[in-house]
Amino acid sequence: MNKYNYFPGCSIADGAAKAYNESTKEIAxxxxxxxxxxxxxxxxxxxPFSSCSELGSICLAARNLSKVKEPGADTVTSxxxxxxxxxxxxxxxxxxxxxxxxxxxxxxxAELAYNGSSNVRHLLDIVVNDVGYEQISSxxxxxxxxxxxxxYYGCQIxxxxxxxxxxxxxxxxxxxxxxxxxxAIDFPLxxxxxxxxxxxxxQDKALDLMRRIFESAHSSGAEMLITVxxxxxxxxxxxxxxxNKKYKTDYKxxxxxxxxxxxxxxxxxxxxxxxxxxxxxxxxxxxxxKKE
Amino acid sequence: xxxxxxxxSLVNEISAIPGGEHVNLCIQCGSCTASCPNADLMQHTPAxxxxxxxxxxxxEVLTSTTPWYCLSCYMCTSRCPRxxxxxxxxxxxxxxxLREGVESEKTTTPALYRSFNHYVVNNGYVPExxxxxxxxxxxxxxxxxxxxxxxxxxxSRGRISLKSRKLSSKSRRELKTILAKAETLGGAD
Numbered sequence: 245m246n247k248y249n250y251f252p253g254c255s256i257a258d259g260a261a262k263a264y265n266e267s268t269k270e271i272a273x274x275x276x277x278x279x280x281x282x283x284x285x286x287x288x289x290x291x292p293f294s295s296c297s298e299l300g301s302i303c304l305a306a307r308n309l310s311k312v313k314e315p316g317a318d319t320v321t322s323x324x325x326x327x328x329x330x331x332x333x334x335x336x337x338x339x340x341x342x343x344x345x346x347x348x349x350x351x352x353x354a355e356l357a358y359n360g361s362s363n364v365r366h367l368l369d370i371v372v373n374d375v376g377y378e379q380i381s382s383x384x385x386x387x388x389x390x391x392x393x394x395x396y397y398g399c400q401i402x403x404x405x406x407x408x409x410x411x412x413x414x415x416x417x418x419x420x421x422x423x424x425x426x427x428a429i430d431f432p433l434x435x436x437x438x439x440x441x442x443x444x445x446x447q448d449k450a451l452d453l454m455r456r457i458f459e460s461a462h463s464s465g466a467e468m469l470i471t472v473x474x475x476x477x478x479x480x481x482x483x484x485x486x487x488n489k490k491y492k493t494d495y496k497x498x499x500x501x502x503x504x505x506x507x508x509x510x511x512x513x514x515x516x517x518x519x520x521x522x523x524x525x526x527x528x529x530x531x532x533x534k535k536e
Numbered sequence: 537x538x539x540x541x542x543x544x545s546l547v548n549e550i551s552a553i554p555g556g557e558h559v560n561l562c563i564q565c566g567s568c569t570a571s572c573p574n575a576d577l578m579q580h581t582p583a584x585x586x587x588x589x590x591x592x593x594x595x596e597v598l599t600s601t602t603p604w605y606c607l608s609c610y611m612c613t614s615r616c617p618r619x620x621x622x623x624x625x626x627x628x629x630x631x632x633x634l635r636e637g638v639e640s641e642k643t644t645t646p647a648l649y650r651s652f653n654h655y656v657v658n659n660g661y662v663p664e665x666x667x668x669x670x671x672x673x674x675x676x677x678x679x680x681x682x683x684x685x686x687x688x689x690x691x692s693r694g695r696i697s698l699k700s701r702k703l704s705s706k707s708r709r710e711l712k713t714i715l716a717k718a719e720t721l722g723g724a725d
Contacts, residue, residue: 403610
């Protein structure tokens with residue numbers, strides 16, 4: 245069994261992306277991954293906090309990393325924003341003595357210390373590189389033959405470059421989709437921005453960015469998308485009808501967390517994967533061509 | 537537009553914030569601007585704002601709408617041939633502008649960030665429903681109507697709720713102590 249420290253983050257633990265948490269736990273069980281949640285973890289700060297206090301946001305990450313249950317094990321998160329914040333903080337602490345001094349001093353004020361040992365990784369990295377495609381294929385009980393699935397990466401899992409995959413043309417999820425028995429649809433805008441928080445503050449712009457992504461995926465033949473980020477999922481799923489209304493389009497692209505798709509292929513009960521939480525329902529596509 | 541004669545040049549302030557350290561390596565090739573999905577909305581393009589920083593146009597930079605239109609997609613950062621991190625430079629501008637209270641009021645992004653950060657600092661956790669309501673109340677409560685259908689869609693699926701996870705009071709105290717200390721250490725040396 246592979247052991248990891250687990251940082252769920254706000255949206256996944258108790259927010260709009262609960263289905264990501266539940267489906268992660270379900271596939272972890274099948275793949276023999278143990279996730280030890282960091283006790284009383286705090287918010288990573290995401291883009292809003294790191295924009296307003298870069299040093300403060302490194303300290304937020306350092307507090308979390310100082311609390312891990314398994315100091316020798318890697319720390320895994322499935323949210324792209326949490327990933328980038330925890331990852332870049334740990335890199336600064338490792339490589340910049342001046343930043344490390346300030347972080348040490350800040351943590352010491354609360355009688356905490358972080359020795360910089362924990363390696364931060366995204367859940368996708370663990371699944372495809374530690375478990376591996378072969379092992380994943382061996383667990384498939386409900387092959388998704390004929391389903392055309394596009395992998396939407398968004399930004400913060402591939403940029404800035406932490407070396408997980410190519411920053412504009414990654415392939416990890418295409419290979420994952422193939423390993424699950426479905427057809428991977430590669431589309432040009434798979435690492436373009438979904439609009440992030442602008443879906444709220446500057447909505448016209450965000451809707452335009454989303455429209456381009458839907459257009460790119462749909463015209464490439466995708467009938468469903470998978471993603472690795474709670475905010476990308478919320479935007480592309482929740483605002484799809486607004487895009488359709490504004491641009492007089494008719495996209496019906498369900499947007500699943502990659503863990504939900506894995507769970508489906510592993511034959512896990514759809515209730516446990518919380519597929520009903522998806523606004524654009526994947527039911528019709530999943531049942532098409534199925535012989536009961 | 538006038539040149540400031542501040543001895544602490546803006547370039548030094550930016551360089552002192554993690555992520556701003558390579559601002560002086562920029563060769564003005566414009567790759568960042570060409571890669572930016574929001575350059576059309578910005579008062580100054582990314583390459584332009586870096587040039588203004590280096591020319592010490594302090595007021596112009598700190599009051600620009602530019603950083604607030606940054607989506608943090610990091611396309612510019614991954615494409616920069618000189619290892620400059622324009623995304624982080626945008627964050628650094630935001631940090632200094634907020635500290636001095638001179639941020640642009642032409643976008644509601646600062647209000648969005650303030651609402652989010654209120655919960656980060658005080659709860660150590662961001663409950664999505666409360667964060668959104670706080671933002672709408674401080675900007676334009678009527679905007680809530682335009683978000684009603686999405687809100688209902690999420691609520692009926694149990695994806696938003698008014699109850700939320702809470703950190704222990706000990707953890708919240710810890711967090712405040714750490715952040716208060718970090719603030720005294722600031723970005724500058």
